[in-house]
Amino acid sequence: METSEKIEKQIQDKLKHTIITDRRFLDDEQLDRKEQFEVLKEIFDIDVRDREIRELSLHFAPIFNHGHPIHLSVLGKTGIGKTVSILYFLNTLQDLSRKDKIPFRYVHLDLSIPKPCFRALNDLACYLDAAKRYKRGVSLDELMSRIEEKLQSYEGYFLVFVDEVDHIRRDLDSFLKFLVKRLPQAVPLKLVLIFSSNNLNWQENIDPRITSFLKLSEVLFDPYNACDLKKILRLRMEKAMKTDMIQEGVIEKIAAVCSRNHGDARKAVELLYKSGQLAEKRLSPVSLDIVDQALDAVEKDKYVAMIKTAPRQLQAALLAILTKAQATLPITDCYESYSRFCTKTRMRVLTQRAFSDLISELDMYGFIRVRMVSNGRYGRRREITQNTSDELTQRLVQVILMEFDLE
């Protein structure tokens, strides 16, 4: 009797302290396009992204006059709503053009995960229903021809939204050459391209013969400021959480922290989500203190998740460094302990050259810091400094060992 009472009370307690009522609205991945648009529309309605949308409208207005807008380059950091704003805009554009009986279609080429030219073209072909999904084995030329063939009979506006152009890993040149020079000549349609990128100079490394041909207009997306973030967070909170469980100032704090860092809305929402989860676990409302803890947790999770999915060799390299106790150490020392580890686990031992690249990669991801030190007469070398807190270091070591099935 007593136990059942206890259980009942625990359940009641838990329910009373539930904070997140619909987690889907705290994670865009779980929303479908339509829901994303709805959320977005509400944000637009409170004047966020007003300027950007206006610029887009002005740029594409000529379509309704049978003009031909030039290509567009949309710039701005990640997580500030470039993709979803543009998609929303394009969708509206499509509706409008339908009303005016203007043939208009668009394709969203999503390169948020980097892929080579071949994949990108293949994706485009798939959207057009011009080819199936190949892994390998078809030449680029073949794909291009098929795309052209498919579009041969279409004469309206055709818009390709190349999302994160600079993510085309190899041969961005030939990809662009196709879109900019070859395709428009091969088919009768009116082609308009939109490129988005978080790198302001993404055109820098492109063959000048293409750039000179490519006339671009630009729209710049600003990072969200604290005020925008506050509006966005409040909206999400109302949709997904019990508002009375969230203390005064929490939203403001998250908005402030995130606007200071990157102005990234996705991260802000993620932080709100994590705070909610943490608070639920503690059976307490979301307080400022909990936000701090969530901030910490989000940061650490990022590193752990990254190393978990990283290639074996990279894991081994990091392990070799983390298990060395010194604060700073030259790469050669690391290489030794790395190669020892490899032989122990019967992995292939990479050359120093390759190892050196792994080190640079680890530096890029922020696991370690590398700096060049010159000893003059005695040569130059790079030195590695650990960049993670002791606690995180231990956790990373643990995770990597687990990945290797070692204790």
Next chain:
DNA sequence: TGTCCACAGGAAATACGGGGGT
């Protein structure tokens, strides 16, 4: 001031693996 270490890091070569065409 010139030398020269000990490595960095670019470029090209090579190995590899897996899918499609035939």
Next chain:
DNA sequence: ACCCCCGTATTTCCTGTGGACA
């Protein structure tokens, strides 16, 4: 079943270089 082709990972080869030392 065999060959060809492409993308990726790694190796091999090589040139470049900051600055202590003589």
